[in-house]
Amino acid sequence: MRIIVDRTRCTGLGMCESVAPGVFEVNDDGEMELRTATVPGERLAEVEQAVACCPNEALRLAP
């Protein structure tokens, strides 16, 4: 699975990072960076939760 970020929606709050650190990271400029574009199988559940909890609906998973 790949993570797709809608940059027009992401505000860099970092809710995703708090759920799946190391996959998502808000940098010192307040921008959220993906540390990996494809989700390692063992972290899928965590990333799914991160996608669901983004308050801005900025995240999506695609095959």
Add this chain to the structure above:
Amino acid sequence: MTGHLVVVGASLAGLRAVEAARRTGFTGRITLIGAEEHLPYDRPPLSKAFLDPAGAPVPTFRRENVLQNELGVRLLLGAPATHLDPGRRVVVAGGRNVPYDALVIATGAYARELPGTRGLAGVHTLRTVDDAVAIREALDSGARTVVVGAGFIGSEVAAAARRRGLDVVVVEASPTPLSGAVGERMGEVCAALHRRHGTEVRCGAGVTGIEGAGRVGRVLLSDGTTLPADLVVVGIGAVPATGWLQGSGLTLDGGVVCDETLFTGVDGVYAAGDVARWHNPMFDRPMRLEHWTSAAEQGAVAARNALAPETAAPYSTVPYFWSDWYGGRIQFAGIAGEDEVRVVEGEAGGRLVALYREGDRLVGALTVDAPARVMKYRGLITRGASWSEGLAFAAERRRRTSGDLDAGVGTDAGAGKRRMPA
């Protein structure tokens, strides 16, 4: 699963419940019951941008067409539920019997009123969009404003009045505002924000009377002061909306009592959002939150669990909320552990990061105008970090940013800039 999912409460948690049900592939019928006439809308803006003179539109989440046709939801709005009969699996709403196979209770909370003020024009609580419209109109006419209760919502209203240059006094009965939410020391720090922006805060003063002929004219305080007022906004907390569940057999004790999967203990019935008091495994204690994030997440979890009880998943979370005052943002993650609170970046009076300890565990983080920080601490708390790990992390942040809390501000406005999906 097919069958009929009924969701009572057409707001954030209720909306997320119906959306999650469809996302998991539920093809049965869904009915969403709401007491208000309005389509589900977002509440946090009501005490923020919505109160500005420009007059922001109602922050509706989804258009009616999307709810009915794309999500296939039958809407019963303006139809308060009055009764639940779990034996027959029926909800009575707006005088109609609505049978269910699975039920999600998401009736939220309503604002506590000041006794004896009902019917007096110019006195408002702030929970609904109708309340917000009335308050905005009063502010538009330049009302001298008294806010009763220095909680988050009252504080935001005070900030909105000050943005317009209006005189505003905040009256708080307890000696320190927000001590329950952020602890006494940080409550004091927050109160100082008001004073710095010209809002008078009177702590330890109870309201003994609100007077006026048909319309409010003045507020009397226990210390003998009389405050002239054209608008009184009462922000003294919220009460879970469980009245309609009396006699249903559900356990009601400061909310609808649920286990860690949001199950009420009554077949097919789950609860979510501000109304739910569930066992939060993260802190191993029962909690009822009044926060946007958990209401949204619980709505989704409750629906999925209600539709597949045999695989019900627990809901475990580090609570998170934000509040916007005077152009700045207060954010809090976790719980206000009472063993210790320590400012680890910045300083009281300005931007800061403060951490809370319970035993040897890091349990909470408060930030004032340091938005890029709070979620990193939330992550640590989620992973059960010790106090010393929290302090070490803070030291590392200080080193990396040379104590510059500006690092990360800029693009990171957080959830207050949440765009409203059409």
